[in-house]
Amino acid sequence: MKDPFSDTINSRLWQEQATPGNPFAAEVCRASGYDVYGDLLGKASYVEYLYLLFKRERPAPQLARAFQILAIALANPGPRDPSVHAAMATGASGTPAAASLIAALGCGAGSYGGGREVLLAMQAFEQRGTDLAAWTEALADPPVPTRTQVWPEPQQPAGFETYSSASARPTRQTLALLAATLPDGRCAWLEQQRAALEAAAGHGLAMTAVSAAALLDLGFCPDEGEMLSLLLRLPGAAAHALEQKQQGFRQFPFFHLDLQDDPKRAQP
Amino acid sequence: MTTPHVLSAYEGALKTSMGQCFPGERTVFRGHDLHAGLKGLDWMELYVFGITGMRFTPAQVELLHALWTCTSYPDARLWNNRVAALAGSARSTATLAIAAGIAASEATIFGWQPVMNVADFLLRARAEREAGAALPEVVARELARHKHIGGYGRPVATLQVDERIPFLQDLMARLGLPAGPCLELAFAVEAELLATGRALRMNYAPVLAAIPLDLGLSLRQLHLFVTPCLMAGMPPCHLEAAERPPGATFAMRCERIAYSGAAPREWPES
Numbered sequence: 419m420k421d422p423f424s425d426t427i428n429s430r431l432w433q434e435q436a437t438p439g440n441p442f443a444a445e446v447c448r449a450s451g452y453d454v455y456g457d458l459l460g461k462a463s464y465v466e467y468l469y470l471l472f473k474r475e476r477p478a479p480q481l482a483r484a485f486q487i488l489a490i491a492l493a494n495p496g497p498r499d500p501s502v503h504a505a506m507a508t509g510a511s512g513t514p515a516a517a518s519l520i521a522a523l524g525c526g527a528g529s530y531g532g533g534r535e536v537l538l539a540m541q542a543f544e545q546r547g548t549d550l551a552a553w554t555e556a557l558a559d560p561p562v563p564t565r566t567q568v569w570p571e572p573q574q575p576a577g578f579e580t581y582s583s584a585s586a587r588p589t590r591q592t593l594a595l596l597a598a599t600l601p602d603g604r605c606a607w608l609e610q611q612r613a614a615l616e617a618a619a620g621h622g623l624a625m626t627a628v629s630a631a632a633l634l635d636l637g638f639c640p641d642e643g644e645m646l647s648l649l650l651r652l653p654g655a656a657a658h659a660l661e662q663k664q665q666g667f668r669q670f671p672f673f674h675l676d677l678q679d680d681p682k683r684a685q686p
Numbered sequence: 687m688t689t690p691h692v693l694s695a696y697e698g699a700l701k702t703s704m705g706q707c708f709p710g711e712r713t714v715f716r717g718h719d720l721h722a723g724l725k726g727l728d729w730m731e732l733y734v735f736g737i738t739g740m741r742f743t744p745a746q747v748e749l750l751h752a753l754w755t756c757t758s759y760p761d762a763r764l765w766n767n768r769v770a771a772l773a774g775s776a777r778s779t780a781t782l783a784i785a786a787g788i789a790a791s792e793a794t795i796f797g798w799q800p801v802m803n804v805a806d807f808l809l810r811a812r813a814e815r816e817a818g819a820a821l822p823e824v825v826a827r828e829l830a831r832h833k834h835i836g837g838y839g840r841p842v843a844t845l846q847v848d849e850r851i852p853f854l855q856d857l858m859a860r861l862g863l864p865a866g867p868c869l870e871l872a873f874a875v876e877a878e879l880l881a882t883g884r885a886l887r888m889n890y891a892p893v894l895a896a897i898p899l900d901l902g903l904s905l906r907q908l909h910l911f912v913t914p915c916l917m918a919g920m921p922p923c924h925l926e927a928a929e930r931p932p933g934a935t936f937a938m939r940c941e942r943i944a945y946s947g948a949a950p951r952e953w954p955e956s
Contacts, residue, residue, distance in 0.1 A: 425942070426942050426943065426944040427938070427942060427943045427944065428944045428946065429943055429944070429945055429946070429947065430945070430946050430947035430948075431947055432943060432945065432947075433943065433945035433947065434940040434943055435940065436939065436940035436941060441939035441940060441941065442937070442938075442939050442940070443940075444940050448945075448950060450947050450948045451947060451948035451949055451950050451951040452951060452952070452953050453950070453952075457952055457953050458953045461953045461954075461955060461956065462953055474947060474948065476953070479956075514779055514782065516778070516782050517781075517782065517785075520782070520785060520786075520789075524789075564831055564832070565803065565806045565807070565810070565832065566802060566805075566806040566905050567799070567802060567803070567806075568792055568798055568799055568802050568909060570906075581691065581692050581693060673699075673700055674698070674699040674700070675699060675700050675701075675702055675706045676699040676700065676701045676702070677702060677703075677705070677706045677714060678701060678702065678703045679703050679714075679716075679717035680706070680714055680717075681714065681717060681718060681719055681723070682712075682714075682719075
């Protein structure tokens with residue numbers, strides 16, 4: 419039978435030149451043509467390199483600035499966020515560091531404030547563009563899913579707060595700065611139409627919508643945006659996990675349960 | 687007066703009907719004492735009881751076990767097993783290896799996305815059939831709406847009969863468990879696809895979905911049931927990789943990267 423699989427890793431991103439005499443060690447590594455260790459290192463900023471890895475091109479200075487703003491805005495959702503809470507639970511209980519990040523990713527992946535919501539909001543933007551009427555129509559009559567997937571169905575329109583009819587101040591502050599940095603894109607439109615969109619949705623605009631608009635303005639597709647939103651939330655999770663590790667589990671909430679069906683309580 | 691926030695009602699003690707540990711005394715598991723009322727349950731029985739709150743007959747539990755064991759393939763090339771193996775090669779921990787391998791089982795070309803797709807289709811198709819629709823019409827409508835039906839066709843062996851299916855059919859016959867409506871429908875869909883010229887043999891996903899659905903599991907319960915299903919194939923791959931020299935599992939020299947991107951260029955000074 420013919421083997422249908424490739425023998426090589428095919429990449430438009432990464433090229434390696436072997437060290438003479440050692441085919442398993444790279445002497446030169448190029449990312450989209452740039453010599454990473456021989457040229458780019460020391461010249462490119464971290465967000466420029468991150469952008470290069472995803473888009474295979476250097477970002478224009480304005481895009482690099484917007485990307486940096488977004489990266490800082492998403493870096494720490496704070497210790498009450500489920501993903502950071504999950505990372506702290508692992509830190510407090512002393513797991514390997516990777517478990518903290520796995521916990522943060524698992525709990526930061528969903529459609530309630532997580533990577534899935536960013537993806538869905540980006541897809542909504544792709545479908546509706548900056549057409550307020552299209553947004554209003556879709557928010558009033560959301561499309562019914564045609565089948566169940568591994569992801570639970572979202573319980574609020576993607577990009578909007580679940581419990582609040584108003585956007586949070588940090589969301590508005592981030593949006594204002596991104597709109598000023600990217601004055602011709604979706605961020606600027608989102609800022610102009612925020613009140614109308616919130617009225618149509620009955621929910622405040624969420625940070626996930628701001629992320630979605632910014633990621634699209636930066637040229638990322640929804641898959642790239644989902645991945646980046648997951649990546650960019652990890653610094654806060656890591657820092658909080660380490661803080662709880664230092665403090666120890668007794669300084670971390672263990673909570674109380676109210677067991678509804680205790681067989682012992684049911685006995686006369 | 688401001689309306690109380692929805693989440694205010696959820697502050698404080700967490701209401702639960704699922705269980706609680708009373709250290710040094712007992713543990714309640716879905717309303718039963720784990721060490722008394724549930725004493726003697728094997729792990730599968732406890733696992734599906736935890737998911738569904740239902741109890742199953744010994745024959746049904748044996749069948750559920752078989753759904754897992756017959757698909758535990760210690761082949762380190764398979765994508766999820768490869769993750770567990772590479773963790774061994776990189777000298778990571780066993781738990782991180784298996785956790786990553788399980789996460790990698792929620793894939794699109796194999797694993798839980800096709801299982802959920804076909805399970806959802808089988809439930810919808812069963813309802814449509816019960817409402818009087820003919821099977822060819824149901825299949826054609828699904829293909830028109832979603833382009834393909836998950837679980838039909840296989841990435842590594844497209845035309846062969848999936849080896850797990852006759853194994854399970856034999857076991858069901860031995861256990862005296864008849865095929866339920868979802869399993870019968872899964873076979874009927876395969877026949878319909880083949881009859882209409884689509885060379886898409888049923889893979890394991892429709893069987894793995896249909897049998898638990900026929901036992902009364904919901905879609906979300908099915909998802910939880912299958913989650914550890916491929917796990918038994920992972921430790922052998924991980925262990926063997928850990929026994930090889932570091933980095934020796936799927937070792938690749940630099941030239942195995944086939945680059946087709948931009949030509950060499952310089953990063954300008956800013």
